[in-house]
Amino acid sequence: MKSDNKLSSILHVILHLAEHHQAMTSETLALYLKTNPVVIRRMMAGLRQAGLVISVKGHGGGWTMAKPLAAISLQDVYQALGAPRLFAQGYRQEAPQCLIEQAVNASLDSAFAEAEQQLLRKFGNVSLADIAADFALRRQQHLATLDSPQQPPQE
Template sequence: MKQNSQLSDVLHVLLHMAEGEGPATSEALAAAMQTNPVVLRRLMGGLRDAGFVVSAKGHGGGWVLSCDMDRITLGDVYQALGAPPLVSLGFREDQPTCLVAQAVNDALAGAAQEAEALLLKRFGAVTLATLSNDFHHRMAQHKALGHAGHHHLQEHTHENH
């Protein structure tokens, strides 16, 4: 089963936007996510509707953050993406008549609900500013060890990390 990486992808892109100079095009952001610009625009639409980003058309246009990073939590971004499932446990049967299956389903569903509640609580405690500060701390350590600096979004590949 393929894992849903939308939250991770969008957080990655938002941090690149925060670090970048000026608007970032859908094409550049999509390249960073290794996806199609249409997919990127659909994901960014929820963030725009939530008031976290704005886009400008035309030459020099693109996506920019529209509010302070310390106001946006991981939970906010998660909600703006449509609150995709966090825990994906499947049931042998959705509406079992078997009493054993009912007991199994109830135990698994209860555990999944508790796990999601904990994740959402933690998501609410972490802001984009927290992630940015962590990035800058890591960058300082990276430079102190004599490694090259942060690659710009246009040069972004997974090998650069």
């Protein structure tokens, strides 16, 4: 089963948008994901409706952040995307006649519901500023490795 990567993709786009501190077109944002601008517009529409981003049409227009990253949680973005299914696992049959399969489905229901609630709580505790800070640290470490002199191989 193919995984749903909308959340990961839109977070990628949002962080690029926030890094630029100016309006960016769907065409430009699409380059970061190597996708069609229509895909970006569809994903961003939910964020616009949730008040996380603003779009301006016309020359000089594009997408901008409506709120600071610290005011947006992973849960906010997840909800703005329409709360897509978190887990790819499902049932062999939705309404089985077999009592064993009914017991299996009930156990899975309970486990999935508990895991989903725990994951959503975690999403609520992570702001986009946290992710941006992690990115900044990774960039700094990467640049430091580029600046450090290369050691000759040991023989």
